[in-house]
Amino acid sequence: MAKTYMDRGDLVPDKVTIAMVRDRLSEDDAQDGFLLDGFPRNVPQAEILRDMLKDWGQALDLVLELVVDDDEVVRRLAGRRTCSQCGRIWHVEFDDKQDDLCDACGGSLFQRDDDKEETIRHRLEVYQEQTAPLVAYYADEGILVGVDATGPVEEVTQRAMEAIRPFMG
Structure with a gap:
């Protein structure tokens, strides 16, 4: 269900996303900590996440x-x-x-619908409307x-690791 929305460049509805996150965070391997990527996407989701986590202590x-x-x-x-063929990106x-052609298996390469410029630009517009307010929140x-x-992946990774290091146990 989530893929249908993403392929159009739309965000997955809150009800669907929150249920997926709640289910995942209730798994045993998330009890000692977790990393969320792309969630929450709006302030109401952030408030629900805050309340959900508060209920779990x-x-x-x-x-x-x-x-x-x-542009980047x-x-x-x-x-x-x-x-x-092999799904490599x-x-x-x-x-x-x-x-x-894929250098790994020789399969033909294609551009996914959600990687097309018009879809990306639409997602960026949706981001500005719905997700950007999370920065202030x-x-x-x-x-x-x-x-x-x-910059290069290695440099961005180094900056990110330096930023989170003080918060790691």
């Missing part, structure tokens, strides 16, 4: 904001290609792909840390 330690401009987001996502720029909570997410 937990709270968020940190919210990491990866800061990157829209489009460049990164629109360049992705997926192998039709390639990038037309970062992997120096000169053809439309978590800043007010005192748990927001922003990290510059431009």
Whole structure:
């Protein structure tokens, strides 16, 4: 059900997303800690998450904001290609792909609907309307840390790890 919304570039409805998160966080392996990626996506979800965690005697330690401009987001996502046979993901720029074949298995590469520029730009508009207010919400909570997410993966990873290190046990 969630994939249908994502393929259109829309966000998955709160009811569906919250049920998935609640189920996942109730699993045994999440009891000693967890990392959420892409959730919450709006302030009402953040409030439900806060209340859910409070009921379980937990709270968020940190919210990491990866800061990157829209054109960079489009460049990164629109360049992705997926192998039709093995599912491996390639990038037309970062992997120096000169053809439309998978170097791993020889399958043909294709661009997923949610990686097309018009879909990405729509998602960015939805982000500005619904998700961007979370920055202020978590800043007010005192748990927001922003990290510059431009540059090579290794550099962004290093900056992110440095930002979360003080919060690790």
